[in-house]
Amino acid sequence: MRYQAALHPEFSNLILAFNLGQTHEDSIGGSGTQWLLWTGLKISGTGLAPIRSRLRYDNGSLAIPVNVLGEFAMTTAAATTVLDYASDHYKDAYSRINAIVIEGEREAHDNYMQLAGLLPQHQDELVRLAKMEARHKKGFEACGRNLSVTPDMDFAKAFFAQLHGNFQTAAAAGQIATCLLIQALIIECFAIAAYNIYIPMADPFARKITEGVVKDEYTHLNFGEVWLKENFSSVKAELEQANRDNLPIVWKMLNAVEADAKVLGMEKDALVEDFMIQYSGALENIGFTTREIMKMSVYGLTAA
Numbered sequence: 001m002r003y004q005a006a007l008h009p010e011f012s013n014l015i016l017a018f019n020l021g022q023t024h025e026d027s028i029g030g031s032g033t034q035w036l037l038w039t040g041l042k043i044s045g046t047g048l049a050p051i052r053s054r055l056r057y058d059n060g061s062l063a064i065p066v067n068v069l070g071e072f073a074m075t076t077a078a079a080t081t082v083l084d085y086a087s088d089h090y091k092d093a094y095s096r097i098n099a100i101v102i103e104g105e106r107e108a109h110d111n112y113m114q115l116a117g118l119l120p121q122h123q124d125e126l127v128r129l130a131k132m133e134a135r136h137k138k139g140f141e142a143c144g145r146n147l148s149v150t151p152d153m154d155f156a157k158a159f160f161a162q163l164h165g166n167f168q169t170a171a172a173a174g175q176i177a178t179c180l181l182i183q184a185l186i187i188e189c190f191a192i193a194a195y196n197i198y199i200p201m202a203d204p205f206a207r208k209i210t211e212g213v214v215k216d217e218y219t220h221l222n223f224g225e226v227w228l229k230e231n232f233s234s235v236k237a238e239l240e241q242a243n244r245d246n247l248p249i250v251w252k253m254l255n256a257v258e259a260d261a262k263v264l265g266m267e268k269d270a271l272v273e274d275f276m277i278q279y280s281g282a283l284e285n286i287g288f289t290t291r292e293i294m295k296m297s298v299y300g301l302t303a304a
Contacts, residue, residue, distance in 0.1 A: 083265055085203045091149050093263035098144045099151035100159055100257065104191060105137035107160055111183040114171050118179065122227070129223060136213045143206040159256060162249045163187065170242070177228060177235035178242040184224020185282050186246055190253070192217050193274035194266070201265030225285045232287040239286075240296065247299045250275065 084090055112130035116123045144151050163182055170178035195214040199207055228235065254275075258268045276297065283293045 083201060083203075085147060090263060091147060093260035094144075094147060095149050095152045096155050096260050097257065097264055098140060098149060099153050099156035101140045101191075101194075102137055102144070102151055103153060103156035103160055104187065105133045105140060107164055108183060108187060109133040109137065111167055111179070111187075114167075115176070115179055115183070118171065118174065118176050119227075122223075125223065132216050136216065139209040139213060143209055146205045147203065159253060162252075163246065166246055166249075175238060175242075177231070177238045180224045180228055181239055181242040182246055185228075185279065186250060188217050188224070189275055189278035189282060190250060192278050193271055194261075196274050197266045197270050198264065225282055228286045236287070243296045244299050247296070 109130045112126045112133060116126035116130070119126060141151075163186070167179055167182045170182065192214060195210050195217065199210050199214070202210055228239065254268055254271060261268065261271065280293050280297065283296065284290070288296070
């Protein structure tokens with residue numbers, strides 16, 4: 001199950017649309033408990049930690065007890081971080097994070113173009129996705145220029161080197177399922193998680209760019225899910241091996257940017273949580289059972 005991100009207009013570190021739904025009584029909170037519902041939304045943010053266990057997801061909606069709404073607002077406001085986008089400290093960290101998203105979008109363009117050759121029956125759609133990634137790259141390049149930051153592209157190329165190498169090896173062997181797991185699942189889920197956490201903390205220019213990008217990334221994720229679901233029985237074993245080979249790399253990538261991400265207001269725990277929500281949801285949509293997903297998720301811990 002996936003939830004589309006939306007911005008709370010008041011609290012800059014929380015991904016949540018604050019358009020309150022109607023209250024109602026629901027058994028998920030016990031007899032007489034009043035809940036407010038936000039339909040189809042995903043929440044994230046460090047300010048939720050004290051009350052996260054008291055939130056519920058119910059049929060695609062977020063529910064929060066009315067009696068903790070005030071506490072919810074106070075903990076969120078207290079956790080708000082003020083960032084100095086013009087400081088040398090911020091710009092230094094941004095030079096690497098910005099390079100990562102630029103390189104990620106560039107490689108995504110190239111990967112979808114390669115997939116278009118492997119899946120000629122889907123060539124038009126894959127070329128369309130590739131062109132979207134090229135537009136995203138230009139958008140993030142503009143974000144760097146807006147802050148007068150030169151992206152550290154050497155760092156970014158090294159950051160993606162293992163996933164890039166594994167994709168190229170799989171493409172050369174005609175392993176379409178592995179290619180899709182790397183690009184359309186792992187990389188797209190990684191991007192969605194990072195963008196979801198980054199948007200509330202971004203400077204106004206980058207926020208607008210990233211909000212547009214993250215909507216497109218769900219389209220790319222959906223393509224991979226649909227193809228893999230349609231071919232699930234024949235590629236299941238290949239997907240399990242591809243997960244075993246590539247998920248640990250994600251944890252190494254997260255560790256590599258933990259310090260820089262924190263400077264930008266992005267906590268590693270929030271990134272890990274959002275990534276696993278996106279990735280587990282994708283695996284479920286493809287056809288894996290909850291037990292299988294839990295087993296596959298453990299492989300990421302080998303590099304944690």
